[in-house]
Amino acid sequence: EIVLTQSPATLSLSPGEGATLSCRASHSVSSSYLAWYQQKPGQAPRLLIYDTSSRATGVPDRFSGSGSGTDFTLTISRLEPEDFAVYYCQQYGSSPRTFGPGTKVDIK
Amino acid sequence: QLQLQESGPGLVKPSETLSLTCTVSGGSISSSSYYWGWIRQPPGKGLEWIGSIYYSGSTYYNPSLKSRVTISVDTSKSQFSLKLTSVTATDTAVYYCVRALGYGFYPSLFDYWGQGTLVTVSS
Numbered sequence: 001e002i003v004l005t006q007s008p009a010t011l012s013l014s015p016g017e018g019a020t021l022s023c024r025a026s027h028s029v030s031s032s033y034l035a036w037y038q039q040k041p042g043q044a045p046r047l048l049i050y051d052t053s054s055r056a057t058g059v060p061d062r063f064s065g066s067g068s069g070t071d072f073t074l075t076i077s078r079l080e081p082e083d084f085a086v087y088y089c090q091q092y093g094s095s096p097r098t099f100g101p102g103t104k105v106d107i108k
Numbered sequence: 109q110l111q112l113q114e115s116g117p118g119l120v121k122p123s124e125t126l127s128l129t130c131t132v133s134g135g136s137i138s139s140s141s142y143y144w145g146w147i148r149q150p151p152g153k154g155l156e157w158i159g160s161i162y163y164s165g166s167t168y169y170n171p172s173l174k175s176r177v178t179i180s181v182d183t184s185k186s187q188f189s190l191k192l193t194s195v196t197a198t199d200t201a202v203y204y205c206v207r208a209l210g211y212g213f214y215p216s217l218f219d220y221w222g223q224g225t226l227v228t229v230s231s
Contacts, residue, residue, distance in 0.1 A: 032218065037218075042158045043223075044204055045155065045218075085151060088155055094159060095168075096172075097216060099154055099156070
């Protein structure tokens with residue numbers, strides 16, 4: 001099983017600032033099959049990024065993903081008020097599919 | 109617009125069986141492109157994939173839960189269901205039903221989610 005770790009656990013930033021979230025895998029993620037989800041309080045997660053860097057339908061271009069192998073990054077170029085949430089990475093390169101523990105982006 | 113809606117008891121006693129159903133609307137559960145499944149989230153914690161099913165009945169389970177999980181599908185009702193046996197307090201969580209895109213003939217990417225239902229295991 002691939003274990004995903006995310007850092008930092010919490011990121012305190014102000015609107016307009018940029019955010020860089022890290023996801024590290026215990027083993028190489030096959031074919032860069034890495035996704036990112038956003039979850040707001042009381043809501044289900046929402047798919048943001050898949051295949052490491054492809055944005056899901058309707059996702060603003062301030063969200064971008066990069067990485068390969070065991071190291072992946074979600075970048076939010078300029079935080080909007082609606083971006084303050086928890087972000088999870090998920091790998092689907094091997095079974096079982098697994099999620100990271102999440103990074104909370106909160107308002108400074 | 110595809111919608112998934114969970115239903116079932118919100119309280120289950122320890123050692124009993126947790127049973128949930130997900131009703132799919134706005135799309136076909138029999139589509140060959142998708143898998144249907146369950147993900148859970150304990151209060152204040154992260155996400156755990158429980159398992160998924162294809163419309164044909166093929167199932168895929170997380171090995172950590174495989175001995176206790178059964179997922180079934182009823183295409184005539186556009187529903188799929190989860191049964192988790194011998195529950196304990198550690199099974200307390202919000203349970204989400206999800207649609208998954210397949211990669212490598214395996215449920216992989218979770219693109220539609222139900223709103224989630226909290227199931228508490230307590231006597």
